[in-house]
Amino acid sequence: MIIFHIRRLYFKIAKLNNWILLLSTLCLVAFSSVFVHAIEPKEFPTVFDGLWWTLTTMSTVGYGDYAPKTTEGRIYAMFLFVVGIGLLGVIIGKFLDLFSVMRNRRERGLLDYKGTNHIIIIGWSQKAYFAIREILSRNSKHKIVLVDEIESNPCSENGVVYVQGPPALDETLLRANITQAKAVLIFSDDKIQRSTLADGKTLLIATTVERLNSSAHSTAEILDESHLKNFTAVHVDSYILSQQSISKMAVEKIGL
Known part of the structure; x- marks a missing residue:
């Protein structure tokens, strides 16, 4: 049941406008960086440390050099796993689709030529x-x-x-x-x-x-x-x- 709702959430995210999606992702990254620093200042001494952890978590790299220790921090980390990773995945997918569309339009001769002296x-x-x-x-x-x-x-x-x-x-x-x-x-x-x-x-x-x-x-x-x-x-x-x-x-x- 939970997986079903998560899939529905991802489908709704994928339908968002590209600019809204990008802005939402940037806001999530900024908020997460500040929030994790605020609730666990010992584990994340600076906002930059929070930013580093947020990006490595959302990109599934997970170096392990920073990790939340408190219950609140771990709950938020689980939220970031579900929402953040999916959001970043949707953005990457949309960019790949955009490149594919541009390449297709170029092959079909549908793009304007901007060069000179040709x-x-x-x-x-x-x-x-x-x-x-x-x-x-x-x-x-x-x-x-x-x-x-x-x-x-x-x-x-x-x-x-x-x-x-x-x-x-x-x-x-x-x-x-x-x-x-x-x-x-x-x-x-x-x-x-x-x-x-x-x-x-x-x-x-x-x-x-x-x-x-x-x-x-x-x-x-x-x-x-x-x-x-x-x-x-x-x-x-x-x-x-x-x-x-x-x-x-x-x-x-x-x-x-």
């Missing part, structure tokens, strides 16, 4: 992969942000940050910190079979990039040379028409 690569494909490798082979310190609509980061290269979302939308590019980027590479969407539609999507993305950051060096891949005239109104620094060595050419276009 290179944005739009559109994941084998060409984009080779472009990333080409950039990093020239300077491994380059910061790269990959933008695509895939559910999770498709690139295994270290240092490549993924941002998920439609690349033609302001919201997606702003999450990739487009305003602080130094270069943008726009690759044609391989999933679109018709060159007219693929180049149309590239044009839409290039227009958004130009509007948000006209100073960034932009390079766009175009499948059909006859579509070049449609890009005259958009300030794109360079175009790539050839399918051969396209990744290397794209990197060379931005002057790396």
Whole structure:
């Protein structure tokens, strides 16, 4: 019966707001440090000694260098065993959950990129992969942000940050910190079979990039040379028409 009530108590504690939980734990530690010093000044000469005992008890380390001798002190120690250890365990569990959630959001490209002077690569494909490798082979310190609509980061290269979302939308590019980027590479969407539609999507993305950051060096891949005239109104620094060595050419276009 007692175990049942303790479990119910832990479940209620786990549902508390994180800040309330943290504040409650700090208050418990502070109160316990002062209280045990007050009721057993011989065993705990200073408040710091009480703090040391409280933390070693709550963390289940229990060095044994300090221990309450009076009945009151031992009763409070039993209370601290039940409540304090459980409270600390819940906090540790919540922090681990938070790290797990953050890692999952990072892998899914749901976090905003805060860096500056980076290179944005739009559109994941084998060409984009080779472009990333080409950039990093020239300077491994380059910061790269990959933008695509895939559910999770498709690139295994270290240092490549993924941002998920439609690349033609302001919201997606702003999450990739487009305003602080130094270069943008726009690759044609391989999933679109018709060159007219693929180049149309590239044009839409290039227009958004130009509007948000006209100073960034932009390079766009175009499948059909006859579509070049449609890009005259958009300030794109360079175009790539050839399918051969396209990744290397794209990197060379931005002057790396």
